[in-house]
Amino acid sequence: MIKPQPILLVEDDQAQNTLISAMLNAANYQVYSAFSVEDAIVTLKSHADIELIFTDWKLGNLSGMDLIKYVRAQQKHIGIVVATAYGSIEHAVEAIELGADDYLSKPFQRQELLLALAKANKANQLRLANQQLSSQISEQNQLVDIIGHAPCMQKVFQRIERVSATSATVLISGESGTGKELAARALHQLSNRSKQPFIAINCGAIPENLAESELFGALKGAYTGATQDKLGKFAAANKGTIFLDEVAELSLNVQTKLLRLLQEGVVTPVGDTKEHNIDVRVLAASHKNLQQMVRDGLFREDLYYRLNVVPLHMPPLRERQEDIPRLIEHFLKRFSQQYGIEAPQLSSTLLKHLLNFNWPGNVRQLSNTLEQFVLLQDETELKENLTNTANSAQTNALFTLPSEGLNWDEFEKDCLQQALNREGGNKTQAAKLLWISYKQFLYRLEKHNLN
Structure with missing residues (x-):
């Protein structure tokens, strides 16, 4: 048996309300009745499954127009049909302009009512399909959009825009x-x-x-295992x-x-x-x-x-730290939508950790970190992971950069000279000592005039 479709009937005349309800019930609609715009709004708030509205034009102090304005202002995807006893073309035009899908002039036949509701239902389904398509397109665009307002990222955007065509x-x-x-x-x-x-x-x-x-x-047959083109x-x-x-x-x-x-x-x-x-x-x-x-x-x-x-x-994340807050917001929203989980709130302490972290794995590392946080929502574990990663990077470092920095060319030249001295001028062994290829070693010797 087909499940009845929920519909809101708004008619302030008791006899008419009862008569139309009976027609709709017979046509396999689940009817929610209201006798005023105020009642209708309360019903809509308590029954989110309502997909159709059939409303009279004149409803006490308010009208069907007020109800249409409310529904469309809430961006609710609901099919709407308006009935009026006056048959006024001005009312009909106004209803359609405000967002009604169809209108009926009283008195109307049962078949006219059902056809108008079918038309409104189809229009509503098209709106839902368009919304889903727009959402999919938006999600695809988000996947290829590059987020960043730092000056170095603006240069990236400008170059992409200039050569993309x-x-x-x-x-x-x-x-x-x-x-x-x-x-x-x-x-x-x-x-x-x-x-x-x-x-x-x-x-x-x-x-x-x-x-x-x-x-x-x-x-x-071009090679072993190539059984087809x-x-x-x-x-x-x-x-x-x-x-x-x-x-x-x-x-x-x-x-x-x-x-x-x-x-x-x-x-x-x-x-x-x-x-x-x-x-x-x-x-x-x-x-x-x-x-x-x-x-x-x-x-x-x-x-x-x-x-x-x-x-x-593409600049590393450490060179555009001003983009980190926007990226955090983007990933929290993206993963909460992806997994159907409410986006967790970041404490000021955690936010400070995220902003001060060096992010050696760049945006990908930030994305993975926030995906895990959305799923587990364990702030303590996230802080520990960031701290352990930072400590591990310091522990594993073979060389600690002096706080005042260094002259790289002089440092490289000194390493080459020490390797040559240690190996008695044997370039092959000196290259192995520095873990670089022989060609690389010769190139660097020439670069520093050590030949």
Whole structure:
């Protein structure tokens, strides 16, 4: 049996109220009767499940118009039908303008009433669907929105806005957790490719022997285990945007194929002899110093310049501490909505801890911390975790930076010279002593004129 639909009937004439109630009950409505606007408002407050209202125009000192104004002012998604004994077109127009979904002129037939209510019910369902869609879109936008009012973040926003409409390749730098993928998604969303695919790839998570086929595709039988043609990520992102996170992890061989794609707009799947044209915007990111990797021979110089058409640096959270309060508010709201939990209140002491913490893991660490707090709502545990993290960072430090700072170039030069002296001038052993590659060691010797 279909569950009766709740409806509020507002009619101040006792006989009419009883008659219309009987009609609605017979049509499988659960009727709540009211005899004035004041009664109707009280009923609405006590019965949140009401989805429809059928109200008379004239209701003592107030009218159906007053009830419509109240309902729409409360942003309640309720279908409304107004009945009037006068058949005035002015009343009908006013009712519709104020937010009624339909109107009836008295006297009316049972079928007319049911059709008007069906129309109002459909209009109400459309409003609810639009609200849900808007909420989903808003949530998606929140996921790609980058929050920040600090001057360094304003520069980020300005650059994203300036280049998003183009197809220029962008190289996003920054520490882990600073929001490099958020920046990439914002660039995609604001571009004319926004309705096309956005594919994000963590290059460091792809096994080196599979990276080429994963990115550029492969033909059936191209390698052991290739039982069918494989569509590469670049082909899957055709007409859209591809985001190569941790691009520094790609092997030199894959870097060569990526350079070819950037230069000529073509890909060649593994096992294929033909080049295939492709239209894709490439965004790349790395927390490593790619310029240093180029000097060390670990990253192709020509590829670096092809990727670094537009550089975009995401600042660490410690450089924009004025944004922390806004981020806290954002994450508390986001996670409380996500888990259906009332957002916890932060004490002044806890807020001070959050504002003074260094956040080595940047925005990602702040997000994870507040997600845990929303779920557990244990302020003591959160404070202990922050304190332990800070103490651990100090304990694990191999070197304590002097309070007055230091001259890095002189410090590095001194370390190189000490390593050479200790190993009797043997550069290979001196490089091992400093835990750097031989090429890196030679580069630094030349940099400090120690050759």
